[in-house]
């Protein structure tokens with residue numbers, strides 16, 4: 457048992473949630489070789505993501521002008537989280553009373569104290585190791601043979617990940633057995649995509665730059681510029697929720713679905729398709745679906761069937777499905793003709809938009825039997841139709 461392992465066990469036994477999220481000098485192991493993982497992302501504490509992605513940064517300590525210059529340059533450079541997302545790091549002056557943002561102490565450790573992301577006092581408290589030879593101390597630097605400057609730059613990238621609310625990737629419960637580094641520091645509350653062997657937040661990676669998963673993950677957490685038409689190639693880097701463009705379901709990480717033509721809701725081209733988890737679709741607006749621009753299933757608000765594409769109808773008052781106003785109406789898929797009074801059975805349950813059903817058991821997973829709503833679908837009076845179950849994604 458080497459020193460770090462004892463350290464990690466001590467954390468576990470104490471069950472301390474608010475612990476220094478540091479990077480112990482010998483915390484890392486060589487990365488597993490020849491092990492392939494499918495989906496690569498981050499582990500976020502969404503509750504502590506910054507409300508405003510323009511995040512002020514200040515220095516608690518004086519001196520170290522050269523090192524401070526490296527850090528500011530790194531975190532505002534093409535290598536930074538800010539280059540891929542709506543996040544920006546501003547200020548970089550001396551801390552003042554009442555300052556809210558990331559407060560950095562030039563010291564002898566690489567750590568974010570108190571927890572991930574924006575704490576209740578509006579701050580994130582970071583220490584960076586500006587001592588004489590941090591490149592000989594920190595595993596990520598040693599493994600990459602980094603210079604002192606590059607070590608400080610790279611470790612700052614990692615620590616700013618914590619300040620943005622990202623936990624250590626190897627803390628995730630879905631960490632493969634091949635990654636044997638013990639969890640360290642606070643956990644997140646949200647898996648952003650699946651486990652990322654290349655993340656700069658992963659002790660089982662010696663990466664000295666943001667992985668593609670890191671780059672897409674910060675867009676998922678904070679929004680950002682359009683990632684491009686093929687960032688989520690199947691089986692390589694499936695996209696997390698709120699990231700696109702995707703083309704097929706396998707372009708999207710587990711728990712998300714590729715939804716067509718909603719890029720405009722994220723500030724991108726309307727032709728962009730976006731991976732989405734339940735509840736992550738922003739409300740498009742009360743006039744989003746029109747006869748000139750009809751909506752596909754799951755989108756709204758619509759006012760009549762003419763606002764929905766062929767094969768879908770405008771179903772009233774189901775907006776709560778997406779966490780929108782319950783008064784919002786959504787386009788929902790349907791079948792062209794009434795399938796019949798005995799069309800649905802427990803042995804052969806109906807999909808959304810089909811009927812007649814007699815109980816939820818006669819509707820497919822994720823749908824429930826809606827009583828007497830047949831006429832809305834053009835079906836006979838008193839007929840019952842399978843419709844999306846509130847709380848379950850209407851997209852599936």
Ligand SMILES: [Zn+2]
Nearest residue numbers: 477478479614
């Ligand atoms: Zn760390």
